[in-house]
Amino acid sequence: MHTSPEGDRPAPADRDPHVTGPHAGYDRYGRFDHYYYRCERCGLESTDPALVRGCPRCGDAPGGPDA
Ligand SMILES: [Zn+2]
Structure with a gap:
C-alpha cells in the first residue's frame, strides 16, 4: 500500500x-x-460531478461570463 500525504487522487x-x-x-x-x-x-x-469540467451557466454564456 502506497499513500502520499498529498492525497492519492490527482x-x-x-x-x-x-x-x-x-x-x-x-x-x-x-x-x-x-x-x-x-x-x-x-x-x-x-450534485453532478460533470460540473467540475466546466460550469454550463458560465461556459455557455454568449460572449463569455465577463461580457
Ligand atoms: Zn458558473
Whole structure:
C-alpha cells in the first residue's frame, strides 16, 4: 500500500478552476447526505460531478461570463 500525504487522487487537468468541490451536503438532521459542487463565478451548485469540467451557466454564456 502506497499513500502520499498529498492525497492519492490527482486533480484532473481539465477541471474548471472556478468550480470547487466536492463539498459535503447534509440533511435536515445534520447527517452527511450527498456531495455537491459549486461554481464560484456564478454560484451554481450541483450534485453532478460533470460540473467540475466546466460550469454550463458560465461556459455557455454568449460572449463569455465577463461580457
Ligand atoms: Zn458558473
